[in-house]
Amino acid sequence: MSSDTSNDFFELYDLRVEVVIPPNSGRIMCGAKPGDHFTLQGEMLNLPPGQGFSIYSLSAVLPLLAAKQRHTHQNDWMTTDTDIACPDPNCPSRLRIIRTGLRRFSHGETTVVPLPNPQSQ
Numbered sequence: 001m002s003s004d005t006s007n008d009f010f011e012l013y014d015l016r017v018e019v020v021i022p023p024n025s026g027r028i029m030c031g032a033k034p035g036d037h038f039t040l041q042g043e044m045l046n047l048p049p050g051q052g053f054s055i056y057s058l059s060a061v062l063p064l065l066a067a068k069q070r071h072t073h074q075n076d077w078m079t080t081d082t083d084i085a086c087p088d089p090n091c092p093s094r095l096r097i098i099r100t101g102l103r104r105f106s107h108g109e110t111t112v113v114p115l116p117n118p119q120s121q
Helices: 055-068
Strands: 009-020 037-041 044-046 083-085 094-106
Touching: 009 055, 055 083, 055 094
Parallel strands: none
Antiparallel strands: 009 037, 009 094, 037 044, 083 094
């Protein structure tokens, strides 16, 4: 196993997940308000001070966030599709996942598992 960290970098997108409420949509069941959002930078999820977020709405987007953080092919639906339905079938709100920028990480700073040695493969 290699312990060389001179080229162990990778990039992930920072994400912003914001509530989208269609005009004249009626009652919002998940407690969301226009402008509600959270950001994801690496593994850290950040909410604005004083703002909550429904755990049910969060559960609808959590499985997609790690994939949305990574580079994907331009024709992949993970690249093009951004809106996720509220999990309550009676709620018209959507959660929009937006890639906001790239952040660089070091493998050696994010895990104790060493990179494989290319000569041993």
